[in-house]
Amino acid sequence: xIVQIFMELExxxxxxxxxxxxxxxxxxxxxxxxxxxxxxxxxxAALSSGNKRFNDLQREIGGISARxxxxxxxxxxxxxxxxRNIDTGYPVVIAYxxxxxxxxxxxxxxxxxxxxxxxxxxxxxxx
Amino acid sequence: xIVQIFMELExxxxxxxxxxxxxxxxxxxxxxxxxxxxxxxxxxAALSSGNKRFNDLQREIGGISARxxxxxxxxxxxxxxxxRNIDTGYPVVIAYxxxxxxxxxxxxxxxxxxxxxxxxxxxxxxx
DNA sequence: ATTAGCAGTAACGTAAAGGTTAGCTGCTGT
DNA sequence: ACAGCAGCTAACCTTTACGTTACTGCTAAT
Numbered sequence: 001x002i003v004q005i006f007m008e009l010e011x012x013x014x015x016x017x018x019x020x021x022x023x024x025x026x027x028x029x030x031x032x033x034x035x036x037x038x039x040x041x042x043x044x045a046a047l048s049s050g051n052k053r054f055n056d057l058q059r060e061i062g063g064i065s066a067r068x069x070x071x072x073x074x075x076x077x078x079x080x081x082x083x084r085n086i087d088t089g090y091p092v093v094i095a096y097x098x099x100x101x102x103x104x105x106x107x108x109x110x111x112x113x114x115x116x117x118x119x120x121x122x123x124x125x126x127x
Numbered sequence: 128x129i130v131q132i133f134m135e136l137e138x139x140x141x142x143x144x145x146x147x148x149x150x151x152x153x154x155x156x157x158x159x160x161x162x163x164x165x166x167x168x169x170x171x172a173a174l175s176s177g178n179k180r181f182n183d184l185q186r187e188i189g190g191i192s193a194r195x196x197x198x199x200x201x202x203x204x205x206x207x208x209x210x211r212n213i214d215t216g217y218p219v220v221i222a223y224x225x226x227x228x229x230x231x232x233x234x235x236x237x238x239x240x241x242x243x244x245x246x247x248x249x250x251x252x253x254x
Numbered sequence: 255a256t257t258a259g260c261a262g263t264a265a266c267g268t269a270a271a272g273g274t275t276a277g278c279t280g281c282t283g284t
Numbered sequence: 285a286c287a288g289c290a291g292c293t294a295a296c297c298t299t300t301a302c303g304t305t306a307c308t309g310c311t312a313a314t
Contacts, residue, residue: 025168027243032163041152054291111238116154181261192303
């Protein structure tokens with residue numbers, strides 16, 4: 001009887017921690033997806049100095065194709081990192097900028113930056 | 128004269144910040160590379176409850192092929208996250224475990240986890 | 255005797271990410 | 285009139301990550 005209760009508690013605990021663990025895995029996965037890939041960080045870096053137009057970005061980043069830049073910008077717009085401003089003056093000017101929301105990435109980027117530097121140093125000095 | 132000095136200072140500043148910026152990009156890139164991909168996190172999660180043998184890992188993770196698991200473990204060994212212990216008893220038992228060094232990822236994973244949860248909530252509630 | 259587990263590796267196949275080339279509309283400078 | 289820039293998109297191709305199947309040599313169980 002007592003054993004069963006314990007078992008249930010254990011089971012529940014296990015289920016909960018597994019659930020929690022999966023939630024973490026998914027959350028981390030989401031985060032990695034949002035900033036992962038070959039170009040997202042460079043786009044953020046390029047945008048972080050202010051508004052940028054499509055061809056400015058392509059030139060500044062260097063090496064990215066229009067197709068990929070276009071896709072990435074759309075993706076980042078959906079994720080709320082980037083805003084696409086259309087100035088319907090003459091001529092029409094389209095400029096991209098980072099949103100305030102993109103600032104929330106700062107702590108993540110800081111952690112990744114610090115760890116990356118530390119790791120590089122560790123690897124360089126022969127593990 | 129003064130202008131030139133300013134320009135040099137500006138130039139130097141620009142060069143330094145660009146250099147710094149690239150260092151950050153590379154560091155973040157390294158970090159993403161180290162924990163990115165479809166399986167690394169799940170392998171870390173599976174290992175985090177203690178020593179695990181190859182087939183244990185494959186079963187626990189579920190869905191990963193032997194080829195990929197093997198490659199990932201080698202990669203993670205090179206990065207210093209995983210240690211491969213060979214117990215030359217009878218029979219020979221090979222077990223993988225997380226190193227102490229892998230603990231340094233904690234702050235990174237924490238930041239990613241927190242941000243991922245926050246972002247998911249943000250997306251769920253319609254940006 | 256055969257079946258299954260362990261710890262992988264080799265060869266091959268597929269799917270997703272990213273790159274290349276070309277083209278579109280509408281404008282501007284020469 | 286023609287070249288060239290802005291802001292893309294479509295079609296196609298390559299590269300990389302990942303998956304599938306099969307196989308190894310050894311041992312332990314049925």
